[in-house]
Amino acid sequence: MQRPPEREARDGPRARARAAVLGAAGARGQPAAGWLPDLSLAGLWQALAAALAREFEDRRGFLFLPLGFAAGAALYFSAPQEPLAYAGWVPALGFLGLAVLARARPFAFHLFALLAVVAAGFAVAALQVQRMAHPVLATTLNAVEVSGYVEAAELRPRGSRITLAVTRLERPRTDPPRRVRVTLAGREPPAVGSHVTLRATLAPPPGPSYPGGFDFGRAIWLDGIGATGYALGGPQLTPALGPPPPGLALTTWLDGTRRAIAARILAALPGEEGGVAVALVTGLRDAVPESIEESMRISGLSHVLSISGLHMALVASSVFFFARALLALVPEFALYRPIKAWAALPAMASASFYLLLSGAEVPTQRAYVMTLLVLAGIVLGRPALTLRTLAVAALALLALSPRAVLDPGAQMSFAATLGLVAAYERFGYLLTAVPARTGRWMGVPARHIAALALASLAAGLATAPYAAYHFQRLAPLSLLANLGAAPVVSFIVMPAGLAGAVLIPFGWDDPAWRLMGWGLARMRDISDLVAALPGADRGVPAMPVASLVLISLGLAVLCLARTRLVLLAPALAASGLVVAATAPRPDLYIDTEARTVAVRGRDGALAVMGDRDGGVGGRFAVEQWLSADGARSRFGAKDLTAAAACDPLGCTLALPDGRLVALSRDRDSLEDDCRLAAVLVTPFAPPLDCAATVIYRDPRTALGGVSGTLRPDGRLTLAFARPAPGTRPWEPKTLSPPKRAREPASAAGASRQGPSSSSPADYPKIGADPAPAGPLATDDEAPPAPEPFQ
Numbered sequence: 001m002q003r004p005p006e007r008e009a010r011d012g013p014r015a016r017a018r019a020a021v022l023g024a025a026g027a028r029g030q031p032a033a034g035w036l037p038d039l040s041l042a043g044l045w046q047a048l049a050a051a052l053a054r055e056f057e058d059r060r061g062f063l064f065l066p067l068g069f070a071a072g073a074a075l076y077f078s079a080p081q082e083p084l085a086y087a088g089w090v091p092a093l094g095f096l097g098l099a100v101l102a103r104a105r106p107f108a109f110h111l112f113a114l115l116a117v118v119a120a121g122f123a124v125a126a127l128q129v130q131r132m133a134h135p136v137l138a139t140t141l142n143a144v145e146v147s148g149y150v151e152a153a154e155l156r157p158r159g160s161r162i163t164l165a166v167t168r169l170e171r172p173r174t175d176p177p178r179r180v181r182v183t184l185a186g187r188e189p190p191a192v193g194s195h196v197t198l199r200a201t202l203a204p205p206p207g208p209s210y211p212g213g214f215d216f217g218r219a220i221w222l223d224g225i226g227a228t229g230y231a232l233g234g235p236q237l238t239p240a241l242g243p244p245p246p247g248l249a250l251t252t253w254l255d256g257t258r259r260a261i262a263a264r265i266l267a268a269l270p271g272e273e274g275g276v277a278v279a280l281v282t283g284l285r286d287a288v289p290e291s292i293e294e295s296m297r298i299s300g301l302s303h304v305l306s307i308s309g310l311h312m313a314l315v316a317s318s319v320f321f322f323a324r325a326l327l328a329l330v331p332e333f334a335l336y337r338p339i340k341a342w343a344a345l346p347a348m349a350s351a352s353f354y355l356l357l358s359g360a361e362v363p364t365q366r367a368y369v370m371t372l373l374v375l376a377g378i379v380l381g382r383p384a385l386t387l388r389t390l391a392v393a394a395l396a397l398l399a400l401s402p403r404a405v406l407d408p409g410a411q412m413s414f415a416a417t418l419g420l421v422a423a424y425e426r427f428g429y430l431l432t433a434v435p436a437r438t439g440r441w442m443g444v445p446a447r448h449i450a451a452l453a454l455a456s457l458a459a460g461l462a463t464a465p466y467a468a469y470h471f472q473r474l475a476p477l478s479l480l481a482n483l484g485a486a487p488v489v490s491f492i493v494m495p496a497g498l499a500g501a502v503l504i505p506f507g508w509d510d511p512a513w514r515l516m517g518w519g520l521a522r523m524r525d526i527s528d529l530v531a532a533l534p535g536a537d538r539g540v541p542a543m544p545v546a547s548l549v550l551i552s553l554g555l556a557v558l559c560l561a562r563t564r565l566v567l568l569a570p571a572l573a574a575s576g577l578v579v580a581a582t583a584p585r586p587d588l589y590i591d592t593e594a595r596t597v598a599v600r601g602r603d604g605a606l607a608v609m610g611d612r613d614g615g616v617g618g619r620f621a622v623e624q625w626l627s628a629d630g631a632r633s634r635f636g637a638k639d640l641t642a643a644a645a646c647d648p649l650g651c652t653l654a655l656p657d658g659r660l661v662a663l664s665r666d667r668d669s670l671e672d673d674c675r676l677a678a679v680l681v682t683p684f685a686p687p688l689d690c691a692a693t694v695i696y697r698d699p700r701t702a703l704g705g706v707s708g709t710l711r712p713d714g715r716l717t718l719a720f721a722r723p724a725p726g727t728r729p730w731e732p733k734t735l736s737p738p739k740r741a742r743e744p745a746s747a748a749g750a751s752r753q754g755p756s757s758s759s760p761a762d763y764p765k766i767g768a769d770p771a772p773a774g775p776l777a778t779d780d781e782a783p784p785a786p787e788p789f790q
Contacts, residue, residue, distance in 0.1 A: 072121025088123025177226025207704030300478020
């Protein structure tokens with residue numbers, strides 16, 4: 001019997017795709033023998049190929065292209081050496097040519113297309129970095145005079161901070177940085193756009209506090225900043241020494257607009273709610289109290305403070321419906337004109353202004369692109385809020401700014417949007433059944449509550465891996481907090497904020513700000529209530545990047561696939577969790593300047609010695625180490641330094657096996673430390689015949705922390721946050737490589753005395769008597785030791 005023409009037209013492409021991937025037998029759809037699925041290797045391959053053929057036929061391959069582009073950009077930024085500027089274009093063009101040649105074979109075509117996009121992401125990231133390349137300060141400059149235009153001014157918990165476009169720098173040893181960020185002691189920074197001169201201590205941007213940690217120096221460099229420091233005294237207004245940088249006039253106008261709006265809000269809301277209102281309307285988070293930020297982080301409401309999809313959607317949709325309602329008042333327009341498409345135009349304009357006003361952070365850019373695509377779909381008469389819209393927005397943002405792949409906000413923003421769109425595509429139909437099951441009067445509220453629960457659950461689960469990776473914390477009660485706070489934010493806070501901004505020119509904005517403040521007070525009540533519940537704040541140990549990659553792939557497959565490929569998602573996510581659970585935790589942390597050290601004791605907890613309380617850098621490093629250990633709550637605890645035995649010359653702590661780690665504070669302690677300790681951490685050039693394992697960090701040249709892990713055989717595996725400084729554009733070029741933990745002197749060398757030959761009474765005790773086992777050996781993976789810094 002011949003098939004109908006419509007069935008032939010429907011099944012033809014699918015049959016051809018199956019034949020191209022599976023071969024003739026699979027294309028005929030021969031059933032497997034028996035009732036159970038074929039679990040042999042060949043059977044699994046056939047099932048996988050069939051699922052891929054179905055995905056290709058449904059044109060789902062396009063949705064995975066942003067993942068390939070992001071992977072290519074991430075490969076560039078994680079490269080140990082700087083690649084050639086145009087190296088990525090060669091494989092990109094080659095794979096693109098192969099994809100064109102293989103377009104008749106779906107599997108080969110999609111494979112080569114994906115590889116071409118990966119190479120293109122690598123090439124675009126390299127090109128962007130080369131385009132924005134700028135000098136990095138080579139070494140610390142003490143008490144130098146710097147002049148420049150103020151490009152940004154921020155209030156901090158203690159003092160303020162400004163970003164200067166440098167016009168003159170005293171005593172530069174190499175090319176001076178173009179922009180520097182300086183912390184001021186006073187709470188009143190100079191106005192944006194002014195030209196100032198001040199005396200400051202400047203240093204290269206800091207590296208990660210530990211290997212695998214967040215690279216602050218790279219993030220700052222990608223913002224165009226080549227040095228950071230603190231001012232010695234107040235800035236002085238001086239005549240300009242050169243023309244202002246391009247765009248400073250627009251920056252000055254936008255900052256003035258933000259400050260003017262902030263002043264109007266704070267005049268109506270002088271309390272803590274005023275600072276939050278300013279953050280939501282203008283993006284200035286200077287006046288947000290730390291207590292509110294911490295409460296919202298614990299409860300899972302911190303996304304409300306970050307201007308992203310929720311805020312952009314509320315602003316654009318409010319303007320859209322208001323404009324459409326006004327146009328509908330005119331019968332000629334309502335009956336004969338496309339007022340829906342017309343209303344999208346002022347919504348686009350309002351979204352564009354809000355992007356500029358809020359500072360155009362990466363999550364805001366993503367939300368802006370998504371909003372424009374949705375509004376463009378309304379103008380064209382096509383639905384736009386789909387996974388394809390998200391894929392286009394991701395490709396556009398990554399092509400314009402490949403650094404977004406490193407930004408935690410961008411990762412969480414895209415993950416949340418992906419989870420939301422996928423959840424509504426798969427389970428949105430269930431929401432239509434809610435009114436029928438709950439009755440006429442309760443139907444609409446029940447539907448909104450169900451939709452809110454679905455959105456909170458999808459977004460929370462999608463962003464949890466990234467919160468755990470970047471911030472080492474989870475908010476398990478975020479669903480509860482969002483269910484209570486989201487209606488307040490959506491129907492009171494943001495509409496009142498938009499109304500207040502619109503009414504400012506007419507002078508009637510005060511009532512709107514007061515209504516917004518009432519809504520923010522209720523939101524804070526909900527946040528504080530949830531944050532106070534037991535188990536609201538969960539710290540987790542830092543996970544390796546391989547774990548995040550596996551979980552991200554699982555999330556992508558779960559949200560994007562429509563066939564049995566979704567069965568791969570739990571396997572990928574479980575693999576990522578296993579990798580995270582089995583990853584070894586360092587037993588030793590050392591800060592950049594070798595002034596603060598953390599050692600894991602026999603109880604498995606970290607103990608700290610050094611400048612935890614004496615220096616800002618030490619406090620920051622300890623906070624990062626504890627966060628990576630999943631013990632953020634221990635920061636500031638009295639028992640954190642109780643195990644350290646200290647005197648004016650240095651401190652000691654015991655490793656899990658009982659051997660001592662010594663931290664030298666004075667050159668006079670080196671001889672005893674070399675004789676009694678198994679590991680010596682020092683900022684001073686050590687003796688050549690030191691019997692201990694020496695980790696020498698020159699504070700004038702070293703950037704980035706060091707970690708060490710004890711192996712079962714007693715060897716110490718060292719890892720450096722920046723193994724070879726100066727190899728990437730964001731690293732200072734004139735620095736020496738990090739110092740290797742030097743091997744102990746051999747028996748053929750200088751006289752050697754290990755700790756086992758010393759009396760325990762000669763050195764401060766730490767709890768029980770240590771079990772000396774001689775100096776620690778180190779793996780050969782550590783960088784070679786250079787000559788001492790001269």
